[in-house]
Amino acid sequence: xxILFLGAAAVALSGCxxxxxxxxxxxxSYNSGPQSTRVGHLSSASQPKPLSKWGITGAIGTDFIVGxxxxxxxxxxxxxxxxxxxxxxxxxxxxxxxxxxTYALNGKQSLTINGFYQEAEGKSDVVFAxxxxxxxxxxxxxxxxxxxxxxxxxxxxxxxxxxxxxVQPYLEGRMGIARTSDIALNNVQINGVAAIPxxxxxxxxxxxxxxxxxxxxxxxxxxxxxxxxxxxxRYMGKxxxxxxxxxxxxxxxxxxxxxxxxxxxIRGRYRF
Numbered sequence: 443x444x445i446l447f448l449g450a451a452a453v454a455l456s457g458c459x460x461x462x463x464x465x466x467x468x469x470x471s472y473n474s475g476p477q478s479t480r481v482g483h484l485s486s487a488s489q490p491k492p493l494s495k496w497g498i499t500g501a502i503g504t505d506f507i508v509g510x511x512x513x514x515x516x517x518x519x520x521x522x523x524x525x526x527x528x529x530x531x532x533x534x535x536x537x538x539x540x541x542x543x544t545y546a547l548n549g550k551q552s553l554t555i556n557g558f559y560q561e562a563e564g565k566s567d568v569v570f571a572x573x574x575x576x577x578x579x580x581x582x583x584x585x586x587x588x589x590x591x592x593x594x595x596x597x598x599x600x601x602x603x604x605x606x607x608x609v610q611p612y613l614e615g616r617m618g619i620a621r622t623s624d625i626a627l628n629n630v631q632i633n634g635v636a637a638i639p640x641x642x643x644x645x646x647x648x649x650x651x652x653x654x655x656x657x658x659x660x661x662x663x664x665x666x667x668x669x670x671x672x673x674x675x676r677y678m679g680k681x682x683x684x685x686x687x688x689x690x691x692x693x694x695x696x697x698x699x700x701x702x703x704x705x706x707x708i709r710g711r712y713r714f
Contacts, residue, residue, distance in 0.1 A: 490665075493665070493666070493713045494713060494714035495545055495546040496544070496545055496546075496713070496714055497543065497544040497545075497711055497712055497713040498541075498542070498544070498711070498712050499540075499541070499542050499543070499544055499554070499556070499709060499710065499711045500540060500541045500542075500709070500710055501539070501540040501556075501672070501708060501710070502537065502538070502539050502540070502707065503537070503538055503705055503706050503707030503708060504535045504537055504538065504705070504707075505535060505536065505538060505560065505562070505676065505704070505705050505706075506535055506703060506704045506705075506706065507528075507529050507530040507533060507535065507562075507701060507703045508530065508702050508703060508704055509528070509529070509701065509702030509703075510528065510529035510530075510678075510698060510699070510700045510701035510702055511526060511527065511529060511697075511698030511699075511700075512527045512528065512529050512531070512533070512582055512644075512698055512699065513525060513526065513527035513532070513570045513695050513696070513698065514526065514694060514695055514696070514697040514698045515527070515570070515571070515695060516694075521573055521691070522571060522572075522573045522691040522692075523571060523572050523573065524570065524571045524691070524692060524695050525569060525571060525572070527568060527569075527570050529585075529698075529699075529701045531565070532564060532565060532568055532582045533563070533564055533565060533582065533585055534562055534563050534564075534565060535562065536560060536561045536562025536585065537560065537561060537562075538558060538559070538560035538561075538705065539558065539559055540556045540557065540558045540707070540709075541556065541557055542554060542555050542556030542557060542591075543555050544595070544711065546713075549597075550596060550597045551596050551597070552594075552595045552597075553592075553593070553594060553595075554592070554593040554595055554614065554616070555591070555592055555593075556590070556591045556618075557588075557589070557590050558588065558589060558590075558591065559586075559587070559588040560587050560588075561584055561585065561586045561587075562584065562585040563584055564581045564582030564583060564584060564585070564628075565581065565582075566581045566629070567579045567580075567581065567631075568580060568581060568582065570627070575633075576632050576633060577632070578630065578631070578632055578637075579630070579631050579634075580627040580628060580630040580631070581628050581629050582625060582626075582627060582628070582644070583623075583624070583625045583627075583628055584623070585622070585623075585625065585701075586622065587620040587623070587650075587678065588620065588621055589618055589619050589620030589621055590618050590619060591616040591618030591652060591654065592616065592617060592618060593614050593615055593617070593654070594614065594615055595612055595613070595614040596614070597611075597612045598610075598611040598612060598613065599611075603659075606661050609659045609661050609670075610659070610660040610662075610668075610670075611658070611659055611660075612657070612659075612660060613655075613656070613657055614654075614655075614656040614657075614658065614672075614674075615655055616653065616654040616655075616656070617651070617652065617653050617654075618651075618652045618653075619649055619650070619651060619652065620649070620650050620651075620652050620678065620679075621647065621648070621649050621650075622645075622647045622648060622650055622678075622681050622699075624643065624645065624646055624647045624684070625643075625644050625645040625647075625699065626641050626642065626643050626644055627641065627642050627643075627644050628640070628641050629641070630642060639687070642688060643684035643686055644683075644684055644688075644699075645681040645682065645683060645684055645696060645699045646682040646683070646684045648681050650678060650680065650681060651677075651679040652676070652677065652678055653676070653677045654674060654705070655674045656672050656673065656674035656705070657672065657673060657674050658670050658671060658672030658673070658709065659671055659672075660711065666712055666714070667710070667711070668710070668713075669708070669709070669710050669711075670709050670710075670711075671706070671707070671708055671709070672705070672706075672707050672709055673705060673706050673707070674704070674705060675702065675704060676702070676703050676704070676705050677700070677701075677702055678700060678701045678702075678703075680698065680699050680700040681699040681700075683696045683697055684696065
């Protein structure tokens with residue numbers, strides 16, 4: 443009799459196992475087979491959905507001008523001395539806004555496409571020339587540009603910094619094209635008295651090349667969202683000279699308008 447009870451119990455347990463009613467622990471299950479055994483396997487229903495390769499990004503910040511010329515002068519003694527005036531001397535630090543998309547190529551590299559608009563206000567009473575007993579001053583019109591940059595971002599090894607714990611450093615190189623606005627020299631004065639004419643064209647708006655080399659730090663604030671800060675060096679190409687009203691001793695003073703700057707931007711990124 444005891445043998446019969448033991449045999450019936452064995453058959454029952456065997457049947458339960460065959461029906462899948464034994465050793466099932468919710469998301470974890472025990473599976474056996476002739477070749478392998480897997481214990482504690484996480485079911486696909488509890489796995490987080492992988493992030494998309496696509497994302498959107500936006501940034502806002504300023505540019506600290508470090509190079510380029512607004513006036514290309516002769517700086518030689520004579521009846522008229524046209525000064526060499528740098529873009530930094532002629533313009534205030536303006537602002538720049540960006541919006542774009544990213545596409546992850548792999549775990550370290552991403553393609554970026556960013557549209558941007560930037561603007562900087564000209565400083566007033568900029569001395570651009572002098573002659574015996576005369577000082578010439580004026581104010582450059584706003585520097586405005588909009589365009590598109592295409593870049594490649596490379597993530598470096600994650601680092602730990604105070605307060606923020608783990609952050610993601612990265613390098614990014616960009617090239618693009620921008621459209622600049624016309625620039626005039628306004629409110630021209632001689633010894634504080636309005637000249638005639640009081641405005642003269644300096645540069646015509648055109649499409650120019652752009653290039654940037656950036657370094658940044660990014661901090662995740664959720665699974666999809668991150669925020670960071672970036673800087674580097676940026677180049678904006680030269681515009682066309684507007685020679686319609688410049689000649690005589692002032693000829694050649696408008697052969698500049700390219701600019702070098704150090705950007706400082708706050709960037710946000712969202713991955714789908």
